[in-house]
Amino acid sequence: MTRMVHCVKFNRELPGLLRPPMPGDLGKRVFENVSQQAWELWMQQVTILINHYGLNMADPNAQEFLNQQMEEFFFGE
Secondary structure, eight states, X not given: OOOEEXXXXXXXXXXXXXXXXXXXXXXXXXXXXXXXXXXXXXXXXXXXXXXXXTOOTTSHHHHHHHHHHXXXXXXXX
């Protein structure tokens, strides 16, 4: 059976992610509040951000920047 979540991005019940997308509190929050559909939309956005800013994903500063962008994208924070 598909796990349903009330998606914060689309404000409705949708199929959720199969597992947390990352460890830690942010990963848990995304898992509990973000649908698969919204996550796919975020993955398109993250690709744009990486290419636009020329981010090196091995750089902890780039990872922190994307985490901040993700929180803004999903939760408006």
